[in-house]
Amino acid sequence: MSEKFQPDRSFLVQKFARINFGQFHVVGYSVAGEETVVQIPELNVCFDIGRAPYFSLTSDFVCITHSHMDHLAGLGYYLSQRAFQGMKPGTVLIPRELERPVDALLRCWRDVERQGTPFKLVPMTAGQMYEVRRDFGIRCFGTHHGGASLGYSLVSVREKLKPELMGTPGPELVKMRNQGIEIQYRVEVPLVAYLGDTTLGNVFDQPDVQNAQILITETTFFDPGHKTKAKAGRHLHLDHLVEILPRLKNEYIVIGHVSRRTGIRRARHLLRKRIGEEQMKRILFLMDLDDSKPAGEVEDLAPPPPENAE
Numbered sequence: 001m002s003e004k005f006q007p008d009r010s011f012l013v014q015k016f017a018r019i020n021f022g023q024f025h026v027v028g029y030s031v032a033g034e035e036t037v038v039q040i041p042e043l044n045v046c047f048d049i050g051r052a053p054y055f056s057l058t059s060d061f062v063c064i065t066h067s068h069m070d071h072l073a074g075l076g077y078y079l080s081q082r083a084f085q086g087m088k089p090g091t092v093l094i095p096r097e098l099e100r101p102v103d104a105l106l107r108c109w110r111d112v113e114r115q116g117t118p119f120k121l122v123p124m125t126a127g128q129m130y131e132v133r134r135d136f137g138i139r140c141f142g143t144h145h146g147g148a149s150l151g152y153s154l155v156s157v158r159e160k161l162k163p164e165l166m167g168t169p170g171p172e173l174v175k176m177r178n179q180g181i182e183i184q185y186r187v188e189v190p191l192v193a194y195l196g197d198t199t200l201g202n203v204f205d206q207p208d209v210q211n212a213q214i215l216i217t218e219t220t221f222f223d224p225g226h227k228t229k230a231k232a233g234r235h236l237h238l239d240h241l242v243e244i245l246p247r248l249k250n251e252y253i254v255i256g257h258v259s260r261r262t263g264i265r266r267a268r269h270l271l272r273k274r275i276g277e278e279q280m281k282r283i284l285f286l287m288d289l290d291d292s293k294p295a296g297e298v299e300d301l302a303p304p305p306p307e308n309a310e
């Protein structure tokens with residue numbers, strides 16, 4: 001074979017992000033209009049499912065934020081692969097309004113695939129808490145993306161002895177409890193909050209969103225000329241993010257769903273210019289991979305994305 005026509009050994013191999021926060025990792029992929037899937041492996045939860053990349057299969061719980069294909073396409077594959085590999089059925093939390101069509105879709109896949117893939121859909125309404133274990137729950141809140149859309153927070157729940165009972169001997173506490181006296185109080189710690197797609201709104205006043213140790217939010221557009229796109233698609237623009245940041249008390253903020261039009265490095269540069277180095281310390285871009293280029297890699301190989309790709 002002439003050297004001129006050597007076949008490529010690989011082509012556009014998809015790279016996933018993995019950020020180590022000590023207590024847990026954030027693993028995923030998130031590019032506007034293409035695919036969004038974000039996993040917290042240690043908490044057994046995947047937010048959105050994208051095209052169901054291999055790592056997503058290991059999470060027993062999937063929290064779907066809204067019905068756009070870039071967030072939902074892999075759901076049938078996720079459930080089917082888990083059944084195929086002998087794993088227990090996935091539990092899928094989903095906005096209540098989407099339960100019926102998604103249930104129909106998954107039943108349709110059963111007919112198409114001729115395999116009785118089991119699944120569990122949990123319809124969720126803003127404010128509702130799904131108790132995974134006594135000490136861990138998933139709470140949802142409304143977001144602003146047009147149509148039914150929810151964000152989710154992973155909440156650690158602990159029962160603590162009431163401060164006024166500190167030092168009370170054990171047998172006495174047991175006696176009080178047997179008499180029906182409440183001796184403990186509930187402490188909730190939001191560990192991770194994930195917003196999916198949203199524009200500016202009161203979601204950013206939610207205590208879970210403001211206080212989560214790690215907040216994972218979209219910011220799709222960064223260029224000054226993209227404000228109308230953000231409005232039309234009900235996404236966040238850099239200007240919105242700058243406005244919201246002072247309200248957020250999160251230890252870390254992870255930004256995803258950045259448009260390929262801007263590119264991660266340029267997005268980060270534009271944000272730094274607005275908020276300064278000190279503020280940048282708690283902000284990470286999910287897709288800021290080691291080898292990110294100023295522009296997305298796809299641009300080198302394909303025509304530019306269409307005007308309304310997001």
Ligand SMILES: [Zn+2]
Binds near residue numbers: 036070257
């Ligand atoms: Zn999206």
Ligand SMILES: [Zn+2]
Binds near residue numbers: 145
């Ligand atoms: Zn969307």
